[in-house]
Amino acid sequence: MNLKSSKLFSEDRLLSLDxxxxxxxxxxxxxxxxLWSVLVQPPIEGTxxxxxxxxxxxxxxxxLRFWDLIQPFFMFIVGVAMPFSYAKRKKRGDSEATITRHIIKRCIILLAFGVALHCVYNRKLVWELWNVLSQLSVTILIAYFLMRYKWSTQIVVSLAILxxxxxxxxxxxxxxYNQPFVKDHNFGSWVDMLLMGKINNGGGWVAINCLPTAAHTIWGVVAGQLLQSTKIAPKKVQLLSVAGLTILFAGYILDWTSVTPIIKRIATSxxxxxSGGWALLALAFSYWLIDIKKINQWIFPFxxxxxxxxxxxxxxxxxxxxxxxxxxxxxxxxxxxxFKTPEFLINLITALSVLSLEWLLCYYLFTKRILFRV
Incomplete structure (x- = not known):
């Protein structure tokens, strides 16, 4: 399917971001x-x-596992989209105050959604701030108010936050709470006790992660501004790749030298x-493959x-x-x-069936041009 022929997409749309x-x-x-839980059960378990x-x-x-990159990717992608959304609103005549009100409203809604999800998980009213949407409500605000400054200032502030x-x-x-890298006995756990009166139930997650992970959204904004610029496409890929490799190696070196361990659950520097390095490299590769090389016929399901x-x-x-x-x-x-089908196969078929139904729901909304925006 030619995505840019769809009325949902303009000719200059960044398909790699989509x-x-x-x-x-x-x-x-x-x-x-x-699905992922099923795929580590017997008979796969132990192989x-x-x-x-x-x-x-x-x-x-x-x-660091691949799954630890998903939330950083999510936060980074939101940042990449922000300069494009901002430019679109300015083009249609929205004032700075109008855009700021929209961002603040959006962040309040995201916070509410994040808290509501924890109520659903617990099947009762709770006050918990560990969800990615709650985290995003803070990182978006920080990135937005920095967005008007030059890229070097944004980078310096992000590193200062770390x-x-x-x-x-x-x-x-x-x-x-004075053991920086020990689960449930660190500064983040103390903040959780202050904000929520409890710590995460055995998981070690902390709400203050919204502070260091704001860097992901800030770097996303800078990457988005680069892609928005008039630089030639190969140069954009080069800059994204160099930046990605630089911070990727910096993160691993801090871990390998035992200076600061890589711990996703407390978002260590x-x-x-x-994870920010992986996000930049993933964007660089996607942009090169999909928007430069135009190898994009296969991306429609996503x-x-x-x-x-x-x-x-x-x-x-x-x-x-x-x-x-x-x-x-x-x-x-x-x-x-x-048919006396093994339990593993039944669970796998169930998960894939649900995934297919939820994809079909997305497809229906897509074909009807129904877009839910926050």
Whole structure:
């Protein structure tokens, strides 16, 4: 399908961004169907194949797996899109004050959605701020107010934020929360006790991650401004790649030398650098392949998901996870049990069936040009 022939897309649209957003959301939706959990169960468990699918699960603490990159990708992509959205609003005549009000309103809605999702997960009213949408509500605000400054200022501020986070973790003196890289005994856990009166239930996640991971959204904005610029396309790829490799190696070196371990759950500076590097490299490759080389005929299934990214994320984590998964399981289990199908295959078919239904929902919205915006 020629995506740019669709009325949803203009000729100058950045398809690599649509793809990047879409594949990230597709993977998140797949998680809500329990697909990645099924793929590490017997008979796959204990085989060499399991090590591959373990990459679709978070690392328990110090280390980096592919799945640890998904949230940084999400936050980075939001940043990349911001300069394009800003330019579009300015072109139609929106004032600075109008755009700022829109951004603030958007962040309040994202925060509300993030809190609401935790209520759904817990099946009761709770006040928890660990969801990616809650984190985004802060990182978007920080990136937006920096966006008007030159790129070098944005980069310096982002690095200063990482340094501040590092200092807070290393120097916080309160007993019980003064072990910077120990789960539940660090500065982030203390902030959680202050904000929510509790720490994450065994996971080690902390709400203050919105501070260091703001760098991902800021770097996304800078990358978006670069792609928006008049520089020739190969130069853009070169700059994105060099920047990505630089911070990628910086993050890994901090970890390898035991200066700062890579820990996604508390968003250490080494984690933010390494994951930010992967995000820049992924964008550079996508831009080169899809927008420069025009090898884009295969991206349609992912673009369909990306056009309603926030909607399908919310749907898959509420209606999908709380009802659709079980509803589909009734029929797949009942039908395939007649044929004495192994439990693993039934679970796999169920997950893939739910994923297909949720993709079809995105496709329906796409064909009807129904776009949910926050």
């Amino acid at each position: 793809f990047f957003r879409g594949i990230t959301m597709f993977l998140l939706v797949a998680e809500s169907t329990h 060499i194949v399991e090590s591959f699918f373990r990459q679709f699960h978070h690392h328990p603490w110090n280390g 340094l501040l986070s590092e200092i807070l973790y290393r120097t916080f003196p309160l007993e019980g 080494s984690f933010v650098l390494a 673009v369909v998901v990306g056009t309603n990214s926030i909607f399908i994320y919310l749907f898959s984590n509420t209606v999908g996870a709380q009802w659709l998964n079980e509803f589909v399981s009734i029929f797949t289990t009942g039908f395939f049990a007649w």
